[in-house]
Amino acid sequence: MRILVQKFGGTSLSSEKAREHVVRHIKRELDQNYKLVVVVSAMGRKGDPYATDTLLDLVAQNGNAIPPRERDLLLCCGEIISAATLCSILQHELISSTVLTGAQAGFLTDDHYGNARILNVDPSRIIRELEYNDVVIVTGFQGQTEKGDFTTLGRGGSDTSATALGAALHAEMVDIYTDVEGVLTADPRIVEDAKPLAYVSYTEISNMAHQGAKVIHPRAVEIAMQSQIPVRVRSTFTESEGTLITQPEGFKDVQTGIIDRFVTGVAYVSNVTQITVESQDGEDHHLQLKVFKAMAENDISVDFINVTPTGAVYTVFDSDSEKAISILQQLGFKPKSLSGCAKVSVIGGGINGVPGIMAKIVEALTEQDIQILQSADSNTTIWVLVKKEDMVQALRALHAKFELHR
Numbered sequence: 001m002r003i004l005v006q007k008f009g010g011t012s013l014s015s016e017k018a019r020e021h022v023v024r025h026i027k028r029e030l031d032q033n034y035k036l037v038v039v040v041s042a043m044g045r046k047g048d049p050y051a052t053d054t055l056l057d058l059v060a061q062n063g064n065a066i067p068p069r070e071r072d073l074l075l076c077c078g079e080i081i082s083a084a085t086l087c088s089i090l091q092h093e094l095i096s097s098t099v100l101t102g103a104q105a106g107f108l109t110d111d112h113y114g115n116a117r118i119l120n121v122d123p124s125r126i127i128r129e130l131e132y133n134d135v136v137i138v139t140g141f142q143g144q145t146e147k148g149d150f151t152t153l154g155r156g157g158s159d160t161s162a163t164a165l166g167a168a169l170h171a172e173m174v175d176i177y178t179d180v181e182g183v184l185t186a187d188p189r190i191v192e193d194a195k196p197l198a199y200v201s202y203t204e205i206s207n208m209a210h211q212g213a214k215v216i217h218p219r220a221v222e223i224a225m226q227s228q229i230p231v232r233v234r235s236t237f238t239e240s241e242g243t244l245i246t247q248p249e250g251f252k253d254v255q256t257g258i259i260d261r262f263v264t265g266v267a268y269v270s271n272v273t274q275i276t277v278e279s280q281d282g283e284d285h286h287l288q289l290k291v292f293k294a295m296a297e298n299d300i301s302v303d304f305i306n307v308t309p310t311g312a313v314y315t316v317f318d319s320d321s322e323k324a325i326s327i328l329q330q331l332g333f334k335p336k337s338l339s340g341c342a343k344v345s346v347i348g349g350g351i352n353g354v355p356g357i358m359a360k361i362v363e364a365l366t367e368q369d370i371q372i373l374q375s376a377d378s379n380t381t382i383w384v385l386v387k388k389e390d391m392v393q394a395l396r397a398l399h400a401k402f403e404l405h406r
Contacts, residue, residue, distance in 0.1 A: 001035050001127075001130060002033060002034050002035065002172060003034065003035050003036075003037060003130070003169050003170070003171045003172065004029055004034040004035075004036055004037075004171055004172055004173055004174075004175065005036075005037045005038075005039065005162050005163075005165050005166045005169070005171045005173070005174040005175070006025065006026065006029070006036060006037070006038045006039070006162075006174075006175045006177065007038075007039040007040075007041075007140065007158055007159060007161070007162035007174065007175065007176050007177060008022050008038065008039070008040050008041065008086075008177045008236065009041045009158065009176075009177065009178050009179070009236075010041045010042055010043055010044050010045055010048075010051060010052075011044065011045065011178070011179040011236070012041075012177050012178070012179070012236040013040060013041070013043045013044070013082050013085070013086065014043050014044035014045070014048055018236065018237070019085075019086070019089060021236050021237050022086065022177070022236060023089060023090065023093060025175075025177065025236070026038065026090065026095065026135060027093075027095070030095065030134055030135075034172075035130045035134060035135075036134065036135045036136070037126060037130075037135075037136050037138060037165055037169065037171070038086070038135055038136070038137045038138070039137075039138050039139075039140040039158055039161050039162040039165065040079060040082040040083050040086060040137060040138070040139060040140055040158070041078075041079060041082065041140050041141065041158040042055075042078025042079050042081070042082055042141075043078065043081065043082050043085075050077070050078050050081045050082070051078065052075055052078050052141075055074055055075055055077060055078055056075070058074070059071065059074065068113035068114055069113050069149055069150075071113065071114065072113045072114060072116075072142075072149075072150050072151050072152045073149075073150050075141075075142075075152050076101070076102075076139065076141075076142045076150045076152065079102075079139035079140055079141055079142060079158070080099075080101065080139055082139070083099045083137045083138070083139045084099055086137055087099050087137055090135055090137075095134055095135060096132070096133045096134050096135070097133055097134065097135035097136070097137055098129050098132075098133050098135075098136055098137070099136075099137045099138075099139070100125065100126065100129070100136060100137070100138050100139070101138075101139050101142065101144075102138065102139050102140070102141070102142035102143045102144065102150075102161065103142070103143060103144030103148075103150070104125060105121075105123070105125065105126055105136075105138045105139075105165070106120075106121050106122035106123050106124065106125060106126065106168070107121055107142070107143030107144060107161070107164070108120045108121070108122070108143060108144060108145075108146065109143035109144065109145060109151045109153070110145070110151075111145045111147075111149065111151065112151075113151055113152070114152060114154065115152075115153070115154035116143055116145075116151035116152065116153055116154070117153075118143060118153070118160070118164055121164050121165065121167075121168040122168075123165065123168040123169050126138070126165070126169065127169070138161065138165065140157060140158025140159075140161040140162065141153050141157035141158045141161060142157070142161075153219075155217070156214075156216075156217025156219070156220065157217070159176060159216050159217040159219075159220035160217055160219045160220045160223065162174050162176060162220065163220040163221070163223040163224040163227075163229060163231060164220075164223050166224065166227070166229040166231075167223055167224070167226070167227035167229055171229060172230075173229070173230050173231070173232060174224065174229055174230070174231045174232070175231075175232045175234055175242075176216055176220075176231060176232065176233045176234065177234050177235070177236040178215060178233065178234075178235065178236065179235065179236065179237070180215060180233075180235060181196045181234075181235045181238065181240050181242060182196045182197065182215075182232075182233045182234060182235070182240065182242035182243030183196070183197045183200055183205060183208070183213070183215050183216075183233050183242075183243040183245075183265070184196055184197065184215075184265070185197060185264070185265040185266070185399065185404040185405070186265055186266045186267070186395055186399050186404065187212075187213070187267070187268070187395070190268075190392050190395050190396070191266075191395055191396055191399045193399070193405040194399070194404075194405075195404060195405055195406075196240075196242075196243065197243050197264065197265070198241075198243065198244065199243060199244045199245070199246070200243060200244075200245055200264055200265075201245070201246070201247065201248050201349050202221055202224065202225035202245060202246070202247065203225075203349060203379075203380050204264045204265075204347055204348065204349050204380060205221050205245050206218050206221040206222060206225065207345070207347045207378075207380050207381045208264070208265055208267050208345075208347050209221060211267040211268070211269060211343070211345035211347065211381065211383075212267045212268045212269040212270075212343075212345070213265070213267045215233055216231070216233055216245075221245065224245065228247070230244060230245065230246040231244075231245040231246070232244050232245070233245065248349065262348050262350035262351055262354055262357060262402070263346055263347070263348035263350070263351065263357070263402040263404065264347055264348040264349065264404075265347050265348075265404065266344065266345065266346055266347070266395050266398050266399055266402075266404070267344075267345045267347060268342055268343065268344050268345065268391055268395060269303075269342065269343045269345075270342040270343075270388055270391060271317060271318045271319075271340070271342070271388070272303070272304075272315040272316065272317055272318060272341050272342065272343060272385075273315060273316055273317070273318050273320075273321035273324075273337055273338065273339040273340075273341060274304075274313065274314075274315050274337065274338040274341050274373060274374060274385060275313070275314055275315065275316060275321070275324060275325070275328070275335050275336070275337050276311065276312075276313045276335065276336040276337075277291055277311050277312050277313075277328060277333050277335045278310055278311035278334075279310045279311055280334065287310075287311060287312065287333075288307055288312050290331055291312055291328065291331075291333070292312070294327050294328070294331060295316075295324065295327070298323065298324075298327055300316055300320045300323065300324050300327075301316065301317065301320070302314045302315070302316055303315045303316070303343070304343055304374060304376060304383060304385060305376075306374060306376065313374060315341065315343065315374075315385065318339055318340065321337060321339055325337055338373065340387065340388045340389075341373065341385050341386065341387060341388055342385070342386055342387070342388045342390075342391035342394075343383055343384075343385055344383070344384050344385075344386055344391060344394045344395060344398065345381050345382070345383050346361060346381065346382045346383075346384075346398055346402070347380060347381045348380060349380055351377075351379070351380055351381070351382065352379040352380065357382060358375075358377070358382060360401055360402065361382060361384060361398065361401075363401070364394075364397040364398050364400070364401035365384070365386070365394055365397060365398075367397065368390075368393050368394070368397045370386055370390045370393060370394050370397070371386065371387065371390070372384050372385070372386065373385040373386060373387070
């Protein structure tokens with residue numbers, strides 16, 4: 001049994017015309033003798049009748065006075081509506097199909113409602129259903145606790161559902177359908193000459209996703225990487241092959257010749273605040289422990305961390321900055337803060353060990369008179385912190401400096 005997993009996002013299912021494109025992609029793969037597992041998100045986006053954010057608005061009108069368990073129960077309705085609707089369309093097209101909820105598809109999760117983690121996926125029922133149906137439609141974004149309660153996997157959870165099923169079923173490929181042509185070198189809303197990429201490595205796309213690129217969820221990439229399942233990010237509305245995500249040695253299947261690139265793309269995270277904490281007497285050897293333990297105990301996510309013998313510099317989201325500052329002051333520190341910043345990332349599997357990459361970054365930003373507030377690096381990413389008002393120009397300058405439009 002040749003199995004292919006297809007995942008269709010909310011915009012792919014939001015209108016009758018869009019759903020016609022979905023059916024076309026399904027028919028094309030059935031003609032290639034695949035059995036299909038189709039993972040669906042809730043239809044549309046905020047304002048559309050059955051979108052996740054629209055469902056959330058129903059309880060927001062009552063002051064969000066709903067327990068987390070019941071909130072997840074409500075949110076699971078969106079995917080169920082999508083799945084049943086698609087099933088009716090396929091049956092009308094004489095394509096045999098059936099619908100399984102996340103629980104029925106074998107997703108066992110913990111009870112962290114709203115952002116549950118997958119503990120196990122038992123695909124046995126899917127396999128049984130594929131013996132009698134060409135398509136099994138699975139509601140993405142959801143699972144079930146050991147007690148039988150519905151859970152949701154958090155934002156981007158349908159991507160995670162798709163790659164987890166791809167791994168459990170040993171699928172040949174997972175296709176993530178969205179409203180863009182694939183993974184681009186930058187956000188096309190900011191960088192007009194951003195270019196679609198034919199391929200990226202698991203590591204590169206994981207870093208791009210973590211650094212703000214929203215085309216695929218990083219948890220989904222990590223599952224695919226662990227299981228070595230190739231993933232394609234494709235447009236629902238064209239026949240483009242999109243972007244293949246796999247190990248670098250798999251690139252030969254989609255690209256002839258040799259392309260030796262250092263940088264793959266640029267990404268960003270905006271609306272962050274830089275916090276600086278310094279020891280007043282230069283002798284507080286437990287400062288870092290006190291600071292980061294306090295952030296963790298108060299559920300404040302920290303990023304872009306630089307530690308020195310006498311202090312620490314890090315960022316939090318602007319929405320958490322007042323709380324973070326207050327906590328530090330209660331501990332006796334006198335923190336400095338700079339709100340309205342943005343983290344800009346230069347990402348590429350070829351960065352590691354290559355001299356001159358940081359020099360180019362500094363040169364590109366200096367030419368635009370953009371101040372670098374902080375920097376850090378890893379094997380595949382170099383980050384710089386800039387003022388938010390400089391973010392757009394920084395992204396464009398870096399995209400041009402590394403000739404990513406070519």
